[in-house]
Amino acid sequence: MQTHKLDSLTMAWPTDWTALFGTSRPLILEIGFGQGTFLFHLARKYPEANIIGLEISNQCLVKAENTLQREQVANVRVIHSRAETALNHLFEPSSLWQVHINFPDPWFKRNHARRRLMQRDTLDALVSRLQPGGELYLATDILAYAEMSAELLQDTPGLDNLFDTPWVDAIPGRVTTKYEARARAEGRDCHYFAYRRNNLPAPDVPVIKDLEMPHLVFTTPLSLETMAQRFEPFKHSEGDIHVGFSAVFRGEHTLLFEIHVNEPTINQHTALLLTQRYGAEKTYTLQMGTFGHPRPTQGMHIAVSTLGNWLLSLHHEAQVVSQKVQALSSADQGH
Numbered sequence: 001m002q003t004h005k006l007d008s009l010t011m012a013w014p015t016d017w018t019a020l021f022g023t024s025r026p027l028i029l030e031i032g033f034g035q036g037t038f039l040f041h042l043a044r045k046y047p048e049a050n051i052i053g054l055e056i057s058n059q060c061l062v063k064a065e066n067t068l069q070r071e072q073v074a075n076v077r078v079i080h081s082r083a084e085t086a087l088n089h090l091f092e093p094s095s096l097w098q099v100h101i102n103f104p105d106p107w108f109k110r111n112h113a114r115r116r117l118m119q120r121d122t123l124d125a126l127v128s129r130l131q132p133g134g135e136l137y138l139a140t141d142i143l144a145y146a147e148m149s150a151e152l153l154q155d156t157p158g159l160d161n162l163f164d165t166p167w168v169d170a171i172p173g174r175v176t177t178k179y180e181a182r183a184r185a186e187g188r189d190c191h192y193f194a195y196r197r198n199n200l201p202a203p204d205v206p207v208i209k210d211l212e213m214p215h216l217v218f219t220t221p222l223s224l225e226t227m228a229q230r231f232e233p234f235k236h237s238e239g240d241i242h243v244g245f246s247a248v249f250r251g252e253h254t255l256l257f258e259i260h261v262n263e264p265t266i267n268q269h270t271a272l273l274l275t276q277r278y279g280a281e282k283t284y285t286l287q288m289g290t291f292g293h294p295r296p297t298q299g300m301h302i303a304v305s306t307l308g309n310w311l312l313s314l315h316h317e318a319q320v321v322s323q324k325v326q327a328l329s330s331a332d333q334g335h
């Protein structure tokens with residue numbers, strides 16, 4: 001797997017952008033920069049700003065990272081990140097000067113609400129992160145996407161439309177992105193939105209930070225071998241957090257459980273580790289493994305507590321020794 005220099009799963013939440021760039025300048029964000037034409041145009045147009053590009057495509061990131069190195073562009077950083085993760089975990093409220101989104105969700109269907117970028121929760125996070133007077137620019141070649149976005153943006157009191165119409169079909173002098181050129185060549189009109197953050201209160205979207213590391217210590221008469229044999233893949237959901245326990249692997253003094261933790265703002269594919277405590281015959285610790293770079297989110301707490309409950313349920317003499325797991329209500333059950 002390609003590992004990028006900057007990845008929202010390994011960066012500090014929130015990120016200190018002044019330290020990262022080495023300068024304190026207004027921040028411009030481009031979401032889904034693709035081939036990077038617009039990103040590098042922003043870098044040239046706003047030398048007095050620091051520019052951040054987000055992508056989920058490895059190929060796009062590698063290309064942009066190579067360009068950055070080759071051309072020694074000082075005011076651009078590219079980050080492997082979903083927009084939802086970056087907006088909720090990396091940026092503080094009122095920290096962004098401009099946000100640009102060019103041609104998101106090309107396979108948009110009106111009913112694919114969960115996966116599309118332009119939706120209420122993400123837009124609320126975005127408005128919260130814009131500073132007063134900050135600007136949001138959106139372009140799409142899908143009429144239904146434009147209509148849906150227009151409704152959403154009109155229902156957003158914290159933003160004022162910079163145009164007299166919901167959108168315009170041309171912006172003279174605008175740099176053309178790769179996707180935009182293809183849309184025009186194939187005869188599709190493009191639709192452009194421009195909004196400005198006003199002084200009305202922003203939606204309250206706090207930065208989601210790391211929680212404490214979840215763990216469970218328990219005793220059970222069962223051996224690691226028996227617990228591994230009893231395991232079957234299962235899924236668990238709480239609210240909009242979904243955890244899948246897909247496999248177990250046996251080490252010398254450990255079991256490693258492969259897990260998928262999907263939360264609205266972050267998806268993690270990682271492992272929980274069950275370790276037999278040194279010197280204590282039947283005492284075990286369940287905690288996050290160190291494979292990949294797991295973050296102690298609400299979903300990881302749910303993963304530890306769910307797997308822990310299952311392990312405890314395997315034997316009537318099993319007993320909790322200590323635990324630190326945070327319930328969804330955020331009441332700390334640890335002691």
Ligand SMILES: C[S@@+](CC[C@H](N)C(=O)[O-])C[C@H]1O[C@@H](n2cnc3c(N)ncnc32)[C@H](O)[C@@H]1O
Pocket residue numbers: 031032033034035054055056057060081082083084101102103104105106117177178179180
């Ligand atoms: C249709 S392409 C447009 C690329 C470029 N902006 C252009 O106009 O040529 C959409 C881009 O957004 C990226 N993308 C999709 N969902 C994303 C998300 N949730 N966060 C960040 N980038 C995303 C995709 O990898 C893809 O490169």
